[in-house]
Amino acid sequence: MTQTDEFQKKSVGTQLSSSTMKNIHIRSTGSTTTSTTYDLPFAPTPVKSGFRAPKIPLLLEEEGGEEEEESDIQIPTEPHDSTFNPADDTTISHKSEMWFGQSSTYADTKYIVFETCLRELFSTCPICNSQSDMKLQRIGTYVAIRQLCPKCLYNRKWQSQPIIGSTPMGNLLLSAATHFTGGSFIQLRKIFKAMELKIHQYVTFRRHCRSFLEPAIVHKWRSEQRKIIQKLQKGGKIALSGDMRADSPGHSAKYGSYTLMHMHSNTIVDLQLVQSSEVGGSYHMEKEGLKRCLDLLESNDLEVDYIVTDRHPQIQKYLRERDITQFYDVWHFEQGLSKKLDKLAKKKDCELLRPWLRSIRNHVYWCATSSTSGPEKVAKWTSLVNHLQNVHTHDNPIFPKCEHPLIASNNQKKWFQQGSLAVHKVEQILYNKRVLRDVEKLSHSFQTSSLEAFHSLILRFAPKNVVLPFIGMLCRLYLAALHHNENANREQATTKAGQPVYRLVFPKSKKGRPLKKESTYTYIDELLKLVFEEVVMDPSTFVEELKTIPIPKPLCAEFVKVEAISSHVSRFSQAEVESRCTLRSDLETPGVSGSQHGSEGQHGHSDPSSPSTS
Numbered sequence: 001m002t003q004t005d006e007f008q009k010k011s012v013g014t015q016l017s018s019s020t021m022k023n024i025h026i027r028s029t030g031s032t033t034t035s036t037t038y039d040l041p042f043a044p045t046p047v048k049s050g051f052r053a054p055k056i057p058l059l060l061e062e063e064g065g066e067e068e069e070e071s072d073i074q075i076p077t078e079p080h081d082s083t084f085n086p087a088d089d090t091t092i093s094h095k096s097e098m099w100f101g102q103s104s105t106y107a108d109t110k111y112i113v114f115e116t117c118l119r120e121l122f123s124t125c126p127i128c129n130s131q132s133d134m135k136l137q138r139i140g141t142y143v144a145i146r147q148l149c150p151k152c153l154y155n156r157k158w159q160s161q162p163i164i165g166s167t168p169m170g171n172l173l174l175s176a177a178t179h180f181t182g183g184s185f186i187q188l189r190k191i192f193k194a195m196e197l198k199i200h201q202y203v204t205f206r207r208h209c210r211s212f213l214e215p216a217i218v219h220k221w222r223s224e225q226r227k228i229i230q231k232l233q234k235g236g237k238i239a240l241s242g243d244m245r246a247d248s249p250g251h252s253a254k255y256g257s258y259t260l261m262h263m264h265s266n267t268i269v270d271l272q273l274v275q276s277s278e279v280g281g282s283y284h285m286e287k288e289g290l291k292r293c294l295d296l297l298e299s300n301d302l303e304v305d306y307i308v309t310d311r312h313p314q315i316q317k318y319l320r321e322r323d324i325t326q327f328y329d330v331w332h333f334e335q336g337l338s339k340k341l342d343k344l345a346k347k348k349d350c351e352l353l354r355p356w357l358r359s360i361r362n363h364v365y366w367c368a369t370s371s372t373s374g375p376e377k378v379a380k381w382t383s384l385v386n387h388l389q390n391v392h393t394h395d396n397p398i399f400p401k402c403e404h405p406l407i408a409s410n411n412q413k414k415w416f417q418q419g420s421l422a423v424h425k426v427e428q429i430l431y432n433k434r435v436l437r438d439v440e441k442l443s444h445s446f447q448t449s450s451l452e453a454f455h456s457l458i459l460r461f462a463p464k465n466v467v468l469p470f471i472g473m474l475c476r477l478y479l480a481a482l483h484h485n486e487n488a489n490r491e492q493a494t495t496k497a498g499q500p501v502y503r504l505v506f507p508k509s510k511k512g513r514p515l516k517k518e519s520t521y522t523y524i525d526e527l528l529k530l531v532f533e534e535v536v537m538d539p540s541t542f543v544e545e546l547k548t549i550p551i552p553k554p555l556c557a558e559f560v561k562v563e564a565i566s567s568h569v570s571r572f573s574q575a576e577v578e579s580r581c582t583l584r585s586d587l588e589t590p591g592v593s594g595s596q597h598g599s600e601g602q603h604g605h606s607d608p609s610s611p612s613t614s
Helices: 056-063 094-099 115-122 169-180 185-195 202-232 282-299 313-321 330-345 348-369 374-388 421-430 433-440 449-461 470-487 522-535 539-547 561-566 574-588 594-602
Strands: 133-139 142-148 155-159 238-246 255-262 267-275 304-309 325-328 502-505 508-514
Touching: 115 142, 169 185, 169 202, 169 522, 185 202, 202 267, 202 470, 202 522, 202 539, 238 282, 238 449, 255 282, 255 449, 255 470, 267 282, 267 470, 282 304, 282 313, 304 313, 313 325, 325 330, 330 348, 330 421, 330 433, 348 374, 348 421, 374 421, 374 433, 449 470, 470 522, 522 539
Parallel strands: 238 304, 304 325
Antiparallel strands: 133 142, 142 155, 238 255, 255 267, 502 508
């Protein structure tokens, strides 16, 4: 604004405290219009007591940021020194109260500002309208500008965001928002680079996680877990479902997370992370995770009524020794049985079985849900072979006949012939001792489907193609549990008229699924409040709580990096090619025994067709 421009008022947020604004000195200049400038002391942020607004060099040392476009100007202390307000001629509205003493400065609205627009604000002196010199310094998303007028020596200083201690609030807020939502800082940095937006370094992001974010997540999860346990203590015995999720398929997983879910409330009660090196292999992680979960419940005086799991042999034995009733998830049992039946139906003499596969799968679920005891489940299951042969009365008194109406079938070719080889092969699968034993323990009420859905949710916070440290993995699992517990029992969405909303899901387009209401993210707001109002005030308490978690050594800790590098061999390296040529020439030389060749091969010569040792 110049001295000849028309004076206009507009409402904006400022970085001044309410006490400072009471003593604003307004100086009017110009002949026909009124222009205002504020001669104010530098008070950039309304941070809480105990914090200080450090100087720029300290910020650079703390954050490891980079400076940008600094001009070599000397800024003396002159009477015209003032804090820069982006709108020097402004009036303060009631909408800007957040900047005046409130603690939720981090919740203020943010905007993307172009550098050319910023330079326009500082290019002209507001006192004499002369060209000014500028000095710009940046630390991640933070930018500070110092303006000096060489004519009237007017100078002012402006910062784009508040400072907490020696950390720009915007940098910490960006790290927190990325981590709490399960985002990837690497992907975020790519987006910022594509837009030419400035962002802090990855090492700064990890420092924010270690110092503020991860301690806050652990504290938040433990607080919520205590509330869940206290609520369950009032209800007597509890029904649970449990399952493990590995961070990679097969038996080469690094991490295994075991989850216990309360079946009636559909909430995560406990979640334990196990590293394969702790138990001697990934095969044993599931048992160790369950043991830690049950030990935690026992220490809090929670008694387990029964638990629904898959059919892992180690879990069966462990629960039997611990005298805990176990039921099997129907889906896991059905999947294992269907694979065997599918394989049998491909044989030429059992092609008749293929049209019955869907009915057999449905029969598994019906036996489990319509029965009240184990013997009744077995009786209904063993009636299946008679039904395939068009026999609907059975010798078992618990289930003497089929419950479907007896209708004469016109197509006799769909039934199995009594005493045929196909019936005998089907009986071998359906009447297997282990199958009958498992049918008796199928869960008749709750299943692990909600737990499997939670495992799919974890992929949003901890994808399997991302390598995370132990605490980083554990915190992302806690975030997934917080999100699940908040949104697990959402109601179905309705229209304005109150009608329930459904959606068609491909490829099951003939069946509509209920559409639930939008997910809520209250836990993120609570985590941000915890970080900026408590953790940054005194992080030591939260860090000590984090340190109580035992952290296993990394898998590669037992290896020496120098030796690993020296043992790296590439089949395309020149030395390797020469050694193979030497070996080939020795083999062609007469008089060299095979044992000598074998000993040489053990001392570094390798077969060109063998895989690389890299």
